Amino acid sequence: MAEQEGGKRGGIDPAGRSAVVDLIAVLVAVTAGEPRVMTLDGGRALPSGPFELAHRSLQSGLRDWVEQQTHHPLGYVEQLYTFADRDRGAGPAAARVISISYLGLTREEVGRDSAQGWRSWYDYFPWEDWRSGPPAVIEKVVAPALTVWAETGSAERRHRVALAFGLGGNPWNEDLTLQRYELLYEAGLVAEAQQPRADEQGSGVPGRAMLADHRRILATGIARLRAKIKYRPVVFELMPPMFTLLQLQRCVEALGGRLVHKQNFRRLVEQQELVEETGETAAETLGRPAKLFRFRHAVEVERAIAGTKLPLIRS
Template sequence: MSVEIGLNAVVVARGAQAPMILALADAAGGARDALPFGPFDPHRHRTFETSLRAHVEAQTALSLGYIEQLYTFGDRGRHREAGEEGKHLVSVGYLALARPDEEAASRLEEAGARWRDWYAYLPWEDWRGGRPGLIDQAILPGLSAWAETPEADRAAATQRRARVRLAFGLDDVPWDEERVLERYELLYEAGLVSEALADRHADGAGRPDAAAPLGRAMQHDHRRIVATAIARLRAKIKYRPVVFELMPPDFTLTALQATVEAISGRHLHKQNFRRLVEGAELVEPTGAMTAGTGGRPAALFRFRRQILEERPAPGLKLGTR
């Protein structure tokens, strides 16, 4: 069996209410979104990163800013869904940040791409308004039933319960916003997301449409790649100033807080956040004001780039929940 190397990008942009992910329409006419993808051709590009940038920019006119490699994904399901006998697809996943402009917006429509709220794929991750009802209504009952299935012996059941407790912050364990991938993989193993049942159906077991509607499904293992990217970005903003790659050059502290809250999926105390940002010397005032906030004029700030030379890990060290 031959192996083909592909490159998938989770391209994230700042949205009005939540971070947005660039999604491509299902080429087969189905309802499942896909991530931007392109094969790696070593004859045309020297590195994976330059190849990925070229594919995304050619498809969408988006100029990618910050970019980093996430993980290599090569599960058997990728080959099966690709439908090509004798070839196994291995995809290198990337996290990329972008600031879309008007030109990019028109090109996206031509390419059959759109921006989607990343919580459409993983709705249980958004705690800005408190604990999502979906967790208690559907997720925990489903995981409890999975942990106690007849085929699971006592040791396996105990291990499953412990994994659920850690991943979803039960009992005395606090919710950890960085355990995004662990939570998705638990739901996959328990058959609570439609990708899991589609894979089992392809193996001759179960029905592909039997899952509860836990988030918007994606092609192949793309939702797993999205979960990996969200976890990485949530961790990254705590020790690197990558959030400013999503912000316009000038911004209010309210807009910055809303962006950090949207990424982390948690509400932050306004005064504590401002003390944190100003105390870390991550921003500096521009001297200008904006009246576009709908209330009193607000001061505009910009990222203080000198911090990159002054400190090895200049990020937003958010406290635990």
């Protein structure tokens, strides 16, 4: 089916059947209540590099590139998505490039030279941060522009816009980050959608642009992470070994871009036995001192058991 390629160098490829494969990382940390993503090139690109024969696997290839480019170790990693759209790559004459993207979770290391690359992901998606209420940018810029665009389309298009951005009485759903970005792209409101000139923001919407489809990949990562923290205890990959429940809450809020009910959040965390007390208490500056907790790693296995939602029968 596929011709063999034995050695270190590939052969001629008459059928156009081989492609360049890029590995791209969305590396996330939460620091000081801000969700941050590792970038290169002045914030315009995600860490990435081609998959090479020398790499043992996709993941190890990714690890090599990220650690080489950012000098930051890669912890928890999961695959995100594989993209290969033609007109969505690096310019009009782009080669056929396949982008295999990964989501990585870590913590920022203080005093590292990697400190340069971290940026708040809300720099790229200002409309995604609802922690201080509905972002003004939506009402002032995004909604009007999208509404104009939607008017020129079908009713279904208007419906998609209303649903994704919580317009017309619809509730906001933080998990739709990717759909929102894709809508803005379709509407030509993000810089990446303007083929020729890459840098001018023009008639677009606020939010930093990135090279090629990196911002789309970032949106994919955010969406995945926002969805995942709800059913898998992955937040802890972003926390220090010991933390207070408020710190944990702030982390979740940073990721979700929404505030949560403090008491109910604690109830949830405790009843699910996600954490255990360390016995120590935090040396805070303000308020009653909080107990310090640590993640109960045991739940990672226990949680594998859960999962269902169908009205099963016992027997």
